[in-house]
Amino acid sequence: MKSIFFYLLLITLFFSQGCEKKQVVDIYESEEYKTLTQKDINSGEAIWAIACFRCHMYGTNGAVLLDEKTYWDEAASKGIDKLFESVWEGIQGENGVMPAKGFCNLCSEDEIRKSVFYIFHLAKKVQASNEQKASS
Numbered sequence: 520m521k522s523i524f525f526y527l528l529l530i531t532l533f534f535s536q537g538c539e540k541k542q543v544v545d546i547y548e549s550e551e552y553k554t555l556t557q558k559d560i561n562s563g564e565a566i567w568a569i570a571c572f573r574c575h576m577y578g579t580n581g582a583v584l585l586d587e588k589t590y591w592d593e594a595a596s597k598g599i600d601k602l603f604e605s606v607w608e609g610i611q612g613e614n615g616v617m618p619a620k621g622f623c624n625l626c627s628e629d630e631i632r633k634s635v636f637y638i639f640h641l642a643k644k645v646q647a648s649n650e651q652k653a654s655s
């Protein structure tokens with residue numbers, strides 16, 4: 520009898536862990552985003568400057584400007600895993616093609632991941648400065 524409960528417990532644990540993994544956390548709500556160090560931000564910025572900047576700064580090639588709050592907040596809600604995958608492998612968006620790794624073929628997974636965090640960090644900064652401008 521005891522062993523049945525033991526197996527039930529194991530099964531419950533197994534399924535609850537499976538669900539936890541799939542839970543999507545908005546990038547802005549994630550522990551990883553909230554605990555980014557200055558060093559992480561700097562590494563993300565370095566990749567931004569060599570790869571992401573050329574499309575995302577001015578909305579070139581269909582990239583959406585960082586001040587489009589609705590677009591970026593909606594993207595943020597997909598969570599880091601999905602976003603990393605889109606950037607690492609590339610995606611066809613509504614407005615254009617996001618190329619795999621933003622053409623930074625020598626970038627490591629860690630560098631691309633940091634650049635994704637950086638782009639969302641920068642989007643918040645751009646949006647905040649626009650709000651300030653609008654209210655002054």
Ligand code: HEC
Pocket residue numbers: 566567570571572573574575579580581582583594597601602605606610611612613614615616617618620621622623631634635638
């Ligand atoms: C050649 C231009 C180009 C470059 C370079 C580029 N992007 Fe993009 N990016 C795009 C386009 C186009 C889209 C899709 C826009 C749309 O939604 O239609 C996009 C979308 C995205 C998204 C949103 C994905 C989603 O699922 O909503 C993220 C995040 C992103 N890019 C990050 C980056 C990062 C980080 C880099 C640098 C490593 C980078 N991009 C480099 C053009 C570019």
